[in-house]
Amino acid sequence: MKKVVIIDYGSQYTQLLARRIRELGVYSEVIQYDDNPPDEIGGIILSGGPKSVNDVDALPLPKWILNTKKPILGVCYGLQLLSKELGGKVEKTEISEYGKTEIEISNDPIFDNIPKNIITWMSHGDSVVFLPKNSSVIAKTKNNIYAAIKFSNNIYGLQFHPEVKHTEFGDKIIENFLFKIAKLEKNWSLNYFIEEKIEEIRNEINDKKAIIALSGGVDSSVATVLVHKAIGKNLKAVFVNHGLLRLNEEIEVKKIFNDLIGINLTVIDAKKRFLDKLKNIIDPEKKRKIIGEEFIRVFEEVSKNNYDYLIQGTIYSDVIESAASGKNTAKIKSHHNVGGLPEDIEFKIIEPLKYLFKDEVRKIGEILGIPKHILYRHPFPGPGLAIRIIGEITEEKLNILKKADHIFIETLKKNNWYDKVWQAFTVLTPIKTVGVVGDERNYDYVLAIRSVNSVEGMTANWSKIPFEILEEASTRITNEVKGIGRIVYDITSKPPATIEWE
Numbered sequence: 001m002k003k004v005v006i007i008d009y010g011s012q013y014t015q016l017l018a019r020r021i022r023e024l025g026v027y028s029e030v031i032q033y034d035d036n037p038p039d040e041i042g043g044i045i046l047s048g049g050p051k052s053v054n055d056v057d058a059l060p061l062p063k064w065i066l067n068t069k070k071p072i073l074g075v076c077y078g079l080q081l082l083s084k085e086l087g088g089k090v091e092k093t094e095i096s097e098y099g100k101t102e103i104e105i106s107n108d109p110i111f112d113n114i115p116k117n118i119i120t121w122m123s124h125g126d127s128v129v130f131l132p133k134n135s136s137v138i139a140k141t142k143n144n145i146y147a148a149i150k151f152s153n154n155i156y157g158l159q160f161h162p163e164v165k166h167t168e169f170g171d172k173i174i175e176n177f178l179f180k181i182a183k184l185e186k187n188w189s190l191n192y193f194i195e196e197k198i199e200e201i202r203n204e205i206n207d208k209k210a211i212i213a214l215s216g217g218v219d220s221s222v223a224t225v226l227v228h229k230a231i232g233k234n235l236k237a238v239f240v241n242h243g244l245l246r247l248n249e250e251i252e253v254k255k256i257f258n259d260l261i262g263i264n265l266t267v268i269d270a271k272k273r274f275l276d277k278l279k280n281i282i283d284p285e286k287k288r289k290i291i292g293e294e295f296i297r298v299f300e301e302v303s304k305n306n307y308d309y310l311i312q313g314t315i316y317s318d319v320i321e322s323a324a325s326g327k328n329t330a331k332i333k334s335h336h337n338v339g340g341l342p343e344d345i346e347f348k349i350i351e352p353l354k355y356l357f358k359d360e361v362r363k364i365g366e367i368l369g370i371p372k373h374i375l376y377r378h379p380f381p382g383p384g385l386a387i388r389i390i391g392e393i394t395e396e397k398l399n400i401l402k403k404a405d406h407i408f409i410e411t412l413k414k415n416n417w418y419d420k421v422w423q424a425f426t427v428l429t430p431i432k433t434v435g436v437v438g439d440e441r442n443y444d445y446v447l448a449i450r451s452v453n454s455v456e457g458m459t460a461n462w463s464k465i466p467f468e469i470l471e472e473a474s475t476r477i478t479n480e481v482k483g484i485g486r487i488v489y490d491i492t493s494k495p496p497a498t499i500e501w502e
């Protein structure tokens with residue numbers, strides 16, 4: 001199958017490029033610059049990256065790339081690298097462009113069916129200042145910076161990021177590259193992915209046995225159904241109650257599981273061991289690593305050496321933020337199931353959804369016939385309330401947070417707002433402030449309410465929930481939950497914040 005190969009120079013958006021291409025129906029794969037070239041290349045994309053092409057340790061353009069004579073599209077760092085390699089010059093210019101930038105384009109097949117002026121999303125400090133021979137500028141920004149360069153009939157570069165949703169006509173530009181420049185044909189769909197994955201898992205696990213870490217969340221529910229189709233009764237589902245779950249979570253998960261498939265669910269009560277290990281721990285990265293390790297130890301105890309494989313519902317945002325996507329990507333936080341895993345694990349780990357984003361996982365779930373009420377639950381992080389209690393975790397704080405969170409979610413549901421937001425929750429801060437209740441002084445915790453809209457979880461904006469609903473939640477929480485004296489609403493987007501607070 002002809003594929004588009006993406007060379008990863010460390011951009012946070014590399015997998016988004018892969019994903020956009022898959023959405024357009026062409027198979028695509030990400031590799032590192034020093035990996036061997038795969039076969040059946042139909043086109044090559046060079047991603048963005050944090051380095052400057054002029055750095056002494058700049059990541060180079062592998063020799064084989066220009067030798068293949070295949071169509072190439074360089075994005076940001078990729079464009080700068082092509083410019084330099086082909087004889088042009090890149091410099092740190094006085095003007096940097098970050099975020100929203102308008103560009104004016106020329107007539108060219110890569111810009112077919114796109115208006116003359118479009119908004120793009122930029123993120124660069126370096127710019128091309130001198131073109132390689134035989135190249136032409138096909139788009140410029142208001143600052144006169146080269147926004148797109150045609151190096152030859154099938155080698156192009158873009159200074160902006162066509163892969164992010166904020167770039168207007170970004171999808172169209174990628175589509176033009178795939179079908180007008182690289183002349184590829186559609187060969188990929190999620191249906192195809194499902195068939196391939198089932199086959200692959202069946203071949204790998206064969207007649208051995210596997211445990212699936214099932215949280216009742218979207219990702220592991222989809223993974224469970226997928227792997228069950230591959231290996232049937234050799235799959236055992238294990239749900240860990242680590243004491244950091246939402247109110248009534250255990251009961252809900254059992255219900256979800258009954259709706260899912262008819263295999264046994266093993267529920268492990270591990271409250272004490274998790275809470276003991278987390279005593280006095282304040283650093284969020286430490287919390288994540290302790291939780292990541294403890295999960296594995298629980299699964300090992302359940303296995304008693306009878307299971308060779310552990311299946312996890314890891315998805316791509318978990319991987320990229322843990323800096324496990326490529327050696328040139330920056331670490332944001334250690335997701336418990338990736339960066340938080342211990343080194344010695346007795347299982348072989350299989351993560352069938354590792355390269356997909358949340359909304360792709362939901363679509364796969366729909367194809368597999370999983371009920372909507374499971375697929376459209378808000379995500380809930382594996383470390384649970386541990387990373388929503390800022391600072392030290394205590395039983396008292398857990399009880400406060402569980403009640404507050406439950407009321408907030410109930411209020412959203414009652415007002416038909418639960419399905420309008422991507423993820424909503426509350427965070428218990430370690431700050432206490434002064435209040436007045438029944439004419440008496442009060443000194444209690446500040447609770448933060450967070451609700452975000454997102455598509456992939458990689459970027460997010462805070463939800464514009466009507467004030468009346470926030471008011472209803474605030475009144476109920478302060479009246480019904482002892483320990484909370486003040487409530488604030490988090491109005492930060494991602495970036496610069498992340499969705500969770502720790």
Ligand SMILES: Nc1ncnc2c1ncn2[C@@H]1O[C@H](COP(=O)(O)OP(=O)(O)OP(=O)(O)O)[C@@H](O)[C@H]1O
Pocket residue numbers: 212213214215216217218219220221238239240241242311312313314315318337377378379380381382383
């Ligand atoms: N309480 C738990 N018991 C067993 N496995 C868990 C638990 N929490 C998380 N996991 C494992 O860790 C993985 C990552 O957790 P994550 O929260 O990202 O995914 P999810 O819970 O499946 O979906 P969602 O993002 O919708 O919450 C899960 O897919 C699952 O394999």
Ligand SMILES: O=c1[nH]c(=O)c2[nH+]cn([C@@H]3O[C@H](COP(=O)(O)O)[C@@H](O)[C@H]3O)c2[nH]1
Pocket residue numbers: 288317318321333334335336337379380381382383423457494497498499500501
């Ligand atoms: O399984 C998980 N293990 C983790 O360690 C973890 N950390 C964050 N999240 C979830 O990932 C999405 C992005 O969150 P952040 O913007 O906070 O990184 C959001 O949906 C978060 O809830 C996690 N999920």
Ligand SMILES: NC(=O)CC[C@H](N)C(=O)O
Pocket residue numbers: 011047048049050051052053075076077078123124125126127
């Ligand atoms: N996003 C990028 O690829 C940035 C490339 C390079 N680091 C610059 O600042 O110009």
Ligand SMILES: [Mg+2]
Pocket residue numbers: 215217218379380381382
């Ligand atoms: Mg979860």
